[in-house]
Amino acid sequence: SQTIHQWPATLVQPVGSPLSLECTVEGTSNPNLYWYRQAAGRGLQLLFYSVGIGQISSEVPQNLSASRPQDRQFILSSKKLLLSDSGFYLCAWSPGGIYEQYFGPGTRLTVT
Amino acid sequence: AQSVTQLGSHVSVSEGALVLLRCNYSSSVPPYLFWYVQYPNQGLQLLLKYTTGATLVKGINGFEAEFKKSETSFHLTKPSAHMSDAAEYFCAVAQGGSEKLVFGKGTKLTVNP
Numbered sequence: 520s521q522t523i524h525q526w527p528a529t530l531v532q533p534v535g536s537p538l539s540l541e542c543t544v545e546g547t548s549n550p551n552l553y554w555y556r557q558a559a560g561r562g563l564q565l566l567f568y569s570v571g572i573g574q575i576s577s578e579v580p581q582n583l584s585a586s587r588p589q590d591r592q593f594i595l596s597s598k599k600l601l602l603s604d605s606g607f608y609l610c611a612w613s614p615g616g617i618y619e620q621y622f623g624p625g626t627r628l629t630v631t
Numbered sequence: 632a633q634s635v636t637q638l639g640s641h642v643s644v645s646e647g648a649l650v651l652l653r654c655n656y657s658s659s660v661p662p663y664l665f666w667y668v669q670y671p672n673q674g675l676q677l678l679l680k681y682t683t684g685a686t687l688v689k690g691i692n693g694f695e696a697e698f699k700k701s702e703t704s705f706h707l708t709k710p711s712a713h714m715s716d717a718a719e720y721f722c723a724v725a726q727g728g729s730e731k732l733v734f735g736k737g738t739k740l741t742v743n744p
Binding site: 553562563570607611613618619620621622623627 | 675676677682731732736737
């Protein structure tokens with residue numbers, strides 16, 4: 520069966536510091552991968568999605584970036600965090616060609 | 632473009648009462664529709680989905696939803712609420728032409744003893 524992992528589970532970072540969040544999927548190949556941010560009271564905001572290695576689409580202009588160095592690995596990064604980057608970050612995957620997505624446990628990021 | 636509206640950001644019911652969470656969508660193509668549940672500080676879990684075929688869809692934990700094309704609705708119901716149903720629920724529609732989902736803003740369900 521497929522499993523999706525995210526780490527770290529929680530993170531507290533000062534403003535201006537870099538960020539790296541990692542997501543990996545097991546038990547499948549060539550998944551579509553997604554990064555979402557969930558801020559209090561604002562629902563889910565799609566940040567990036569990827570249909571293959573090196574193929575990243577950005578949904579919202581911001582100081583975040585994403586990379587997919589391996590088939591089942593998706594990384595969310597920032598060079599300098601802002602206070603507004605605080606939130607709950609969710610990674611999701613789906614098999615190519617179908618729409619339902621399966622979510623990881625999330626990373627709670629607090630920027631201080 | 633597809634969109635989803637969830638009526639009521641907060642819904643409160645008594646244990647044993649009917650749960651009804653409302654979702655209306657807009658879509659220019661036949662929609663694929665989903666309900667997800669999120670418990671505090673956890674990821675989203677797929678409850679049920681509608682793609683084609685039977686319009687009444689049964690999911691996990693006793694939930695079901697009915698696709699009504701004429702009303703552009705996909706409301707989530709459960710006959711008898713349990714305390715463990717307290718969570719936030721999200722309705723989503725697949726965005727035609729891409730493999731992305733559009734989510735509603737969520738409905739937080741509280742179950743009172």
